[in-house]
Amino acid sequence: MYICNCSYTSKLKAVFFFGLILSLCCACSRAGARRVSSYDHYWVKAADERVEADRKWADYLFNHLDRRTGSRSVALRQKPAQGTFLQIVVHVDAKGKHDYSAVLDGDVLRLTACDEDKMLWLIYQFLASGEDPRIEASDLPPAMIDIAHAEGDFAFEYRGIYSPSNADPELMPVTASHHVDYDWGLWGHNLRRVFPGEVPEEALAWVDGQRDENQFCFSSELLFKAVEAYVTDNYGEAGGVRFAIMPNDNGAVCACKACMAAGNTRKVATPSVSRFIRRLAERYPHHLFFTSSYRTTEVPPAEPLPQNAGVIISAMDLPLRPDFAGKRPAENFSRKVKEWRKVVSRIYVWDYMRNFDDYFTPYPCLGVLSERLRYFHSLGVKGLFYNGSGYDYASFDDLQTAALACMLINPDLPL
Structure with missing residues (x-):
């Protein structure tokens, strides 16, 4: 479910402007690219293990990272015993201040969305951000936000x-x-x-x-x-x-x-x-x-x-x-x-x-x-x-x- 159809995205990649759009979209986040991509591992966790939505989307992000990084295995379910790691905390919060936010604070990246549809979109924004070349995301449209410093509301429902x-x-x-x-x-x-x-x-x-x-x-x-x-x-x-x-x-x-x-x-x-x-x-x-x-x-x-x-x-x-x-x-x-x-x-x-x-x-x-x-x-x-x-x-x-x-x-x- 929600796995992109490569027949569509292969057409998108074939168009000359794809690389241009990707570079433009990522330009605003170049300052954060070194911070995010320099870690050995990603430790993905739910903000609250008692909340089903948090667990569901933390698992979803982990599975995509595990698949998209292949044998490199940069995604972890538990805190790693060695090496540097970025902790990614996933939280669905219907009472949040904004529809979505992605905030990097120290070694913690918090991905928060007001509902599950926007969390799905936010996870793919992270995967497609271009901030870590280890993540295979050529089948995805380029991200539109700076994944380390973004919060906002959708203009239209x-x-x-x-x-x-x-x-x-x-x-x-x-x-x-x-x-x-x-x-x-x-x-x-x-x-x-x-x-x-x-x-x-x-x-x-x-x-x-x-x-x-x-x-x-x-x-x-x-x-x-x-x-x-x-x-x-x-x-x-x-x-x-x-x-x-x-x-x-x-x-x-x-x-x-x-x-x-x-x-x-x-x-x-x-x-x-x-x-x-x-x-x-x-x-x-x-x-x-x-x-x-x-x-x-x-x-x-x-x-x-x-x-x-x-x-x-x-x-x-x-x-x-x-x-x-x-x-x-x-x-x-x-x-x-x-x-x-x-x-x-x-x-x-x-x-x-x-x-x-x-x-x-x-x-x-x-x-x-x-x-x-x-x-x-x-x-x-x-x-x-x-x-x-x-x-x-x-x-x-x-x-x-x-x-x-x-x-x-x-x-x-x-x-």
Whole structure:
């Protein structure tokens, strides 16, 4: 589990910029490299042997060090009787000051993370830091932190990248990135999936005096029961799965008596959709349910939704160009985010990282994305989905994906 797929990383190594990125990422930690690599051994231990998470991740780090240093055997489970050693203390602390910290104090390196996902990422940051040539890490993306002097918080809780170079589910935890094909129960305009066959007529919208097979009625009890069965059967009650509940991608709005009574108009479906999401969020308090600020649901609901409800806002109208901040499109986007923040606890943004007219021409977007990420973070956005080229080739995709994965953790990193 969590062992990198070499077929992916061999491609990454083949690109000319890999060595350049590695040298740049390690430049800030050169002062600590001699300190870390000069020890004969690493003594890996749990901060508290009584805590299962500490033991688990101390063992995980030990096993990787043992495997990645081969016959040299620099990793030890017990304090060595002779030779110099660096003690590495592993601690998962949900109440810590920061999401992660890596602090070298004397002969002790303390690796601390707020949860197990971030601890996994932090361990691979250590392995990929380049501070000890005895550690074989050519299959890993380069580290983005100084492993001896780093602490901080992840800027966004969700960091989705839809690109060819982020299509390996075993590598995603290593880079702390996400992918909608793997970590959403429902994504996008895919509500039809809750029905195994044809959508029943009772679940279809009433438009211009007849049923519209291209849109849903969000007052339909049959539709709610179908979504309920889909969630329970596939994901259970316990948790933390994200679901996007969106109307189909058109301007049709259900005008049945129940939807009109909820507050629908000919162009606005927000009232019936938000009522539907409220029911789901209350039914499954441990899952997360998102609507979209798009077309017929662009305006926020009149009343706040439960804490486990959110919205996905498209950044399509925010020009992908430098110095966009302060311009009218940015002012409009900021206003929209602020309005939605009054009614939902989570705002995610759907943004773009590709020139969809031509995947083969290099698309120099990293500088603009860096600026946009800082802007989104300043607005309190909690999650980003970057729409790339899916599983299709795009020039410099591996470079852009690797850099963007780091910037989604820390938008202030220098390019």
